Amino acid sequence: MLGFLIGEAVRDLRRAGRVAVSAIVLITLSLAALGGFWLLSVNLERAVARWRERVRIIVYLKREPAAAEAKALVERVQAVPGVAGVLYIGKAEALASLKQLLGKDASVVAQLPTNPLPASLEVTPAAAAATPEGAGALLERLSTLPEADEVAGSGDWVERLSQWQRLLTTIGLGIGVVLAAAAFLTVTTATTLILHARRAETEIMRLVGATETTIWLPLLLQGTMQGLIGAVLALAALVATHSVVAPRLEPLVNLTLGLPDLAFLPPVSVLALVLTGALLGGMGGWLVRPGREP
Amino acid sequence: MIELHRVSKVYSVGPVKVPALSDVSLRINKGEFVVLTGASGAGKTTLLRLLYRDDLPSDGDIEVFGYELGRLKHRDVAALRRSIGVVFQDAKLLPVRTVYENVAFVLRVLGTPKREITQRVFDALRVVGLSSRAQAYPAQLSQGEAQRASLARAIVRKPPLLLADEPTGNLDEAMEDEILGVLRDIWAGGTTVVLATHQAYLARALRRRTLTLQSGRLVKDEG
Ligand SMILES: Nc1ncnc2c1ncn2[C@@H]1O[C@H](COP(=O)(O)OP(=O)(O)OP(=O)(O)O)[C@@H](O)[C@H]1O
Ligand SMILES: [Mg+2]
Numbered sequence: 001m002l003g004f005l006i007g008e009a010v011r012d013l014r015r016a017g018r019v020a021v022s023a024i025v026l027i028t029l030s031l032a033a034l035g036g037f038w039l040l041s042v043n044l045e046r047a048v049a050r051w052r053e054r055v056r057i058i059v060y061l062k063r064e065p066a067a068a069e070a071k072a073l074v075e076r077v078q079a080v081p082g083v084a085g086v087l088y089i090g091k092a093e094a095l096a097s098l099k100q101l102l103g104k105d106a107s108v109v110a111q112l113p114t115n116p117l118p119a120s121l122e123v124t125p126a127a128a129a130a131t132p133e134g135a136g137a138l139l140e141r142l143s144t145l146p147e148a149d150e151v152a153g154s155g156d157w158v159e160r161l162s163q164w165q166r167l168l169t170t171i172g173l174g175i176g177v178v179l180a181a182a183a184f185l186t187v188t189t190a191t192t193l194i195l196h197a198r199r200a201e202t203e204i205m206r207l208v209g210a211t212e213t214t215i216w217l218p219l220l221l222q223g224t225m226q227g228l229i230g231a232v233l234a235l236a237a238l239v240a241t242h243s244v245v246a247p248r249l250e251p252l253v254n255l256t257l258g259l260p261d262l263a264f265l266p267p268v269s270v271l272a273l274v275l276t277g278a279l280l281g282g283m284g285g286w287l288v289r290p291g292r293e294p
Numbered sequence: 295m296i297e298l299h300r301v302s303k304v305y306s307v308g309p310v311k312v313p314a315l316s317d318v319s320l321r322i323n324k325g326e327f328v329v330l331t332g333a334s335g336a337g338k339t340t341l342l343r344l345l346y347r348d349d350l351p352s353d354g355d356i357e358v359f360g361y362e363l364g365r366l367k368h369r370d371v372a373a374l375r376r377s378i379g380v381v382f383q384d385a386k387l388l389p390v391r392t393v394y395e396n397v398a399f400v401l402r403v404l405g406t407p408k409r410e411i412t413q414r415v416f417d418a419l420r421v422v423g424l425s426s427r428a429q430a431y432p433a434q435l436s437q438g439e440a441q442r443a444s445l446a447r448a449i450v451r452k453p454p455l456l457l458a459d460e461p462t463g464n465l466d467e468a469m470e471d472e473i474l475g476v477l478r479d480i481w482a483g484g485t486t487v488v489l490a491t492h493q494a495y496l497a498r499a500l501r502r503r504t505l506t507l508q509s510g511r512l513v514k515d516e517g
Pocket of ligand 1: 305306307312313314332333334335336337338339340341383492
């Protein structure tokens with residue numbers, strides 16, 4: 001019986017011919033677009049997560065406190081909500097690290113009449129404060145410290161990156177949905193053609209007492225097949241593109257985003273894409289079946 | 295087994311009402327061989343279509359195999375039809391399938407195991423004398439051959455009730471005799487047979503119970 005149903009579904013697909021091919025192409029395109037944007041989004045998200053961990057807020061102090069004062073200050077800041085860690089950096093320490101940074105040009109520093117660098121606190125935000133709002137609030141709270149001269153957050157661009165990631169996801173979803181709608185309509189058209197082409201079969205099936213399931217399951221199956229073929233093609237295209245493009249892009253990505261590599265979609269996403277394809281096709285095939293006879 | 299009580303059928307073609315059957319009451323028992331006759335347009339096909347619930351009567355009640363056809367659930371419609379073999383007047387062969395596939399189709403639709411199908415299809419084709427044309431497509435068949443293919447399809451499931459609508463319509467005399475022989479054999483095997491024909495001499499030759507329709511009315515029930 002299963003063999004019969006699948007056989008009829010394949011026959012149906014062949015009957016729809018070019019329209020079925022268009023439907024498959026459209027499903028491929030929509031899933032490839034969806035998957036492509038998803039892939040970019042996944043990697044940007046990785047970059048954002050990585051950078052969020054590294055976000056530090058620097059509180060420049062008006063004057064260098066005495067050692068005991070500094071210890072009390074650190075303890076006070078440590079108690080501020082949203083703060084995970086505090087590191088005190090004195091003027092001398094700051095200068096030392098600047099020298100280290102400058103390396104062989106460090107002699108420039110030696111010529112300075114006084115140490116121009118302020119003492120500062122390096123604050124690591126807690127995970128809860130790593131959101132744009134949380135980071136902003138923390139920045140606000142830290143700038144009310146009487147000792148604070150200026151507060152600088154390195155989190156801004158991470159948030160911008162995160163916004164880009166969200167924008168990209170939205171665009172991807174938008175394009176995917178529009179293409180998916182077109183694909184759905186094409187599956188529907190293909191199925192309508194099939195319905196017309198197989199009406200003699202449908203009539204005979206009914207007249208010999210086939211169940212409604214037997215009559216319509218091939219229609220559902222052929223739609224699902226269109227969706228599955230489209231999904232597999234889209235995934236193949238994504239894998240191929242990824243394997244060609246990713247190695248070439250990695251140095252750039254490494255430099256700008258700090259990512260060691262460009263990851264492919266996780267298995268869950270791959271499964272989601274395949275299911276979306278199958279669902280898209282199956283629904284297209286199923287929904288156009290006419291009502292029962294009188 | 296079949297019972298019609300004051301059955302009427304009126305077709306509506308736009309505003310025009312075409313009466314096809316008027317006030318027909320009859321009863322056919324299990325194991326009968328009944329000939330349904332009448333001039334062209336008398337309502338024979340209409341009557342048969344009502345029996346396999348292809349259409350509903352405008353008035354009256356029909357009972358087949360204990361099913362009240364007027365209020366039958368879809369699942370029961372399918373069950374009813376599975377017990378009825380029909381030779382359609384217009385053959386209704388699927389054009390893109392061979393004779394073999396056409397006959398096998400009705401078995402496959404009902405989920406018959408594959409091993410069984412081949413055997414049964416060839417048996418049915420042998421009975422109607424069409425074994426050698428198994429691989430031909432309907433377009434390559436003569437009208438008589440097409441009707442025999444249709445008969446093979448109707449009997450391949452060995453239904454308890456066989457409705458044959460002009461199965462000899464396009465056949466020469468020798469072939470006519472052969473088909474009637476086939477029907478008689480099937481009937482002898484326990485199947486109830488209703489044969490519709492406009493050829494009055496066939497009814498006489500068969501010497502079986504004959505129902506005569508005239509403009510949709512049952513005017514004679516004899517034999
Ligand atoms: N689907 C239909 N729509 C409208 N009128 C119909 C329809 N089917 C049959 N008729 C009409 O009903 C009447 C009975 O037709 P029916 O086909 O039952 O006759 P018949 O006895 O089978 O004739 P024949 O010997 O030519 O096959 C005819 O007048 C016919 O024109
Ligand atoms: Mg007729």
